[in-house]
Each structure stands twice: as structure tokens, then as C-alpha cells.
Amino acid sequence: MGAGAVGIVYGFYLQKAGAEVSFLVKERHRSGLRDGVRTYVLKMWGRYATTVFSGYGVYSDVAELRGREFDLVVLTVASDALEHDWLASLARSVGETSRVLTLQPDINDRAKIDQHFPPDRVTQGLINFLSFQAPLAGAARPLPEDSPPGIAWFLVRPSGHFEASETGRWLQAELAKGGFHATVIDDLPGVSARRTARSIPVTAVLELADWKLARLVSPQFWSLAMASSREAEAVVSGAALKERALSRSALRHVLRLALPIIKRMAPFDIEGYLAFHFTKVGPQTLLVLDTLIEAGGGTPSRQVEALRSVRDRLRTKRAEG
DSSP: OOOSHHHHHHHHHHHHTTOOOEEEOOHHHHGGGTTOEEEEEEOGGGOEEEEEEOOOEEESOGGGGTTOOOSEEEEOSOGGGGGSTHHHHHHHHHOSSSEEEEOOOSTTHHHHHHTTSOGGGEEEEEEEEEEEEESOTTOOSSSOTTSOOEEEEEEEEEEEEEESSHHHHHHHHHHHHTTOOEEEETTHHHHHHHHHHHHHHHHHHHHHTTTOHHHHTSHHHHHHHHHHHHHHHHHHHTSOOOOOHHHHHHHHHHHHHHHHHHHHHSSSOHHHHHHHHHHHTHHHHHHHHHHHHHHHTTOTTOOOHHHHHHHHHHHHHHHHO
16 A cells, blocks of 8 residues: 555554555655654544554565565555556556455546456445644644654544445454444445545635635635535436535535634644645546546536536636646
């Protein structure tokens, strides 16, 4: 697995469960793993526990994996990274016996992965925790800016969801031994697609709102976020969705009133996290929007005008810097 904010979390709990863990990283990141990774497990009200995660293997070339057997390969890269040749090389190196867990959000990702790995060995997962490189720049809590750099995360329960396959159930049981609790879901691909449809358009509009939640819930941005997410849901469901104006309007007012409380109770700077994380995976956001628009195709039941507007405005905003 990769050694980013998601891979470290999975590696940490798999190691606690008794697994031997290895990371595949770019050469320039190898030295940063040599002495272990500082971890911060965040709790409510600004509390956290910290330790150093070590005792893992590190590889920086897919060729180094040849001849080795792995029970599980976890793909933690963003969706846009699947476009490159390394995936085919990885599949050739780890062979056809390794289980594969894919965590990418784009609705076309599974098909791309199935081109290289035996489909019956691939299981889809859904991330249900928040993790990031810490400390966040400019964020005063919960970690001072002079804290040792590392990976911080906040777990809810369940912290993940897996496809209801043999691998999904096995992984659920193994992670539970390490203190990471997950569920298995029969229609995980459908659940993942619907979550993507609801969240990615809203995330894109939040970026248009300069990552300010108070601006997101203003009428201007909220209406665009709701219209684009509704279109995306229609694309993945295959049918037009009725506009639930009252419920969406009520949600906006509830969020607007609750924002001060949410920010105070959150275990970290929410806006700082959202800006950092989704800027880092910015290409993935545009890729998912492109996929949804292409899948919509402009048919009567799948209008995508709001999605196109969000995508085009986001491209313009990024181009202007």
C-alpha cells in the first residue's frame, strides 16, 4: 500500500492486528519512512494520543516486489493515478494470488483495476475516517504548528466499509483485531457511487467558495451545490430525482446555525483539513466531475448543466490561481 494519510492508517491497524506491513512509495519519500512515522490519533475536545509507527517494509520500485507473496494489496492512490502504467507493472509483480482492496471514488475505477487484476480477487472499500499530514499549516488545534510532522486521523465507528465478499469479510475480521472497526455491505459499489455523487460536487462548490463553510451555505453556493449533487445522483441511479426543495433548504439553515458548534466540537480545523486534503487530490475532483458528466450524456433523465457549470468554473478558478 502507499504511505500517505490513508495507507498509514490501514498499515497501522493491520500491524496491530499482527500483519507484516510494507509500503510502496516513490524513491523521494523513502527516507521519510526510515525512522518511523509519528502518528496522532485524534479524539474529541482537542485530545489526542501519539506514538511512532515503525517496523514495516519499504519498497520504491515495483520490480522489488517480484517473487514475493502478499496476502493483500491496498490501492490507496487517488483515482487519477490509476491512469498511469505502474498499475499494470504492479499486477505483474504481485501475481494473481494477492487479494486487492481498492478505495478510489470514481465510478469507472473498478473497471480500470479489473483490467489488470483478476476481478474475483478485487474487493472495493469505502473510507469512513478522516486523516491528513499533520500538523496542518495555519491550524492552531489540536496540534501546535511546531509538533513533529506525521499523520493524524480521526476514527468514527464504523471506520470503513467493504464489499460483502470473502476478502471483505476477512479484512473486516483482521482489522477488528487491531481496533479498526468496519462493516461489510452487499451493494458497496452502489453505495460508493451514491456517496461520490453527493460529496464530490459539494466539495467542488466548497472550493469555489474558497473552502469557507459559511460561504458554502449561502444561497448562491448552496443552490449550485445541491443542483449539481442532485444531477450526479441521477446519473449514478439512472433516473431523474425529484427536487426536495424543502429538505435541502432546511438542511442549509440547520448547517448555518450549527456551524459554530461544529467547529468548536471538531477534533481539528475542519476548513483547514478540507482545503489541504482536497487541494492535494484536486485532479481527482475534476476527473470525477468529468466522469459524471460523460456518464450523464445530456439525456432527458440525466441533465448535467449544473455539473458542467461547477466543473467549468472550477477549471477557470484554478487557472487563474
